[in-house]
Amino acid sequence: MPRFYCPQPMAVGETITLPDQVAHHAWVVRLLAGAALTLFNGDGGEYAAELAELGKKSATARVIAFVPRECELAYEITLAQALPEAAKMDWIIEKAVELGVAAIQPLAAQRCVVRLSAERAEKKQGHWQAVIVSASEQSGRNRLARLGQLCDVGQWIARADMADCLLLTPRATQSLADWSRATPPRAISLMIGPEGGFTQQEEDAAIARGAIALSMGPRILRTETAALAALAAISAVWDGA
Numbered sequence: 001m002p003r004f005y006c007p008q009p010m011a012v013g014e015t016i017t018l019p020d021q022v023a024h025h026a027w028v029v030r031l032l033a034g035a036a037l038t039l040f041n042g043d044g045g046e047y048a049a050e051l052a053e054l055g056k057k058s059a060t061a062r063v064i065a066f067v068p069r070e071c072e073l074a075y076e077i078t079l080a081q082a083l084p085e086a087a088k089m090d091w092i093i094e095k096a097v098e099l100g101v102a103a104i105q106p107l108a109a110q111r112c113v114v115r116l117s118a119e120r121a122e123k124k125q126g127h128w129q130a131v132i133v134s135a136s137e138q139s140g141r142n143r144l145a146r147l148g149q150l151c152d153v154g155q156w157i158a159r160a161d162m163a164d165c166l167l168l169t170p171r172a173t174q175s176l177a178d179w180s181r182a183t184p185p186r187a188i189s190l191m192i193g194p195e196g197g198f199t200q201q202e203e204d205a206a207i208a209r210g211a212i213a214l215s216m217g218p219r220i221l222r223t224e225t226a227a228l229a230a231l232a233a234i235s236a237v238w239d240g241a
Contacts, residue, residue, distance in 0.1 A: 002031065003038040003046075003140070005133045010039065010047050014063050023059035026051065037061055040142040045069060071140055075238060076102035076187040080165070081227055082109040082153065082194035083116070088224045089124075090131050097135035097145050099231040104132070105148040105189075107156055111196040121150045153202055162209035165189040168226055169203055172213040176233055179214050185238040192227045 004022045018026070026035075033051055039061065040046040045068045049061040079101045081092055093104055106128070108116070116124060125147065132145050166188055168176065191198075191206060198206075207213055216226060216233075 001036050001038050003137045005137055006039045006041055010063050012063050012066055015052055015060050018059045018061055026054055026059050027056055042144045046142050073100040075185040078103040078189040080105040080107055080189050080191045082107045083112045083114045084194055084223045085113040092224050092227055093128055093131045094135045095228050097132055098139045101145050103146040106150045107153045109153045109194050110199045112194045157206050162211045165191055165211040167191045167206050167211040167213045169213050170215055170220055172215040174214055176214040180234050180237040190230055194223055
């Protein structure tokens with residue numbers, strides 16, 4: 001069943017105008033009037049609906065029922081991800097949303113290959129938000145992960161609650177697996193470096209403010225692998241607790 005994000009109030013019995021991008025998608029995939037839809041607005045739960053009218057540039061849907069379904073993690077995870085090169089950030093965000101992160105914080109670190117001007121950062125912000133929406137539609141999530149503004153890693157360390165931050169680094173002596181098995185589920189942040197990792201100065205600054213340094217094992221993982229492997233590992237332990 002097609003599933004769409006519609007950021008607007010919805011009530012059972014109403015006929016609503018679908019957002020332009022949703023109408024365009026419905027037209028491209030050639031949905032017909034009467035087609036069953038699932039709609040969600042990010043406030044929780046979802047709505048069973050039926051496509052009422054469809055044109056090339058507009059569409060309406062009848063809201064039939066509210067379904068209070070949720071599939072969020074029982075604990076919030078914020079992914080603080082240093083910018084990787086090329087389109088890797090899109091892939092990381094998409095998969096992180098599928099794995100249930102509650103928030104994504106892009107970081108500009110010293111070893112980041114990508115350097116964004118204010119204008120490019122603003123465009124990327126809109127693009128990443130669209131990736132979050134698409135991944136939420138696909139994965140069945142009814143709440144959107146929050147997206148922070150691109151921030152210098154030093155500034156983020158200075159203002160974030162680092163006591164609940166896990167810094168993944170090959171220099172750590174304690175493993176993420178051991179830590180998660182010994183720690184009950186709670187809200188955390190995962191701090192992932194760029195290609196080449198965080199500098200010693202950046203890591204020391206995070207640890208000085210309370211971050212917990214953990215390793216992912218004896219192998220060095222790429223930045224796009226580390227984030228997703230960590231999310232999967234934590235969920236495997238905590239969801240089974």
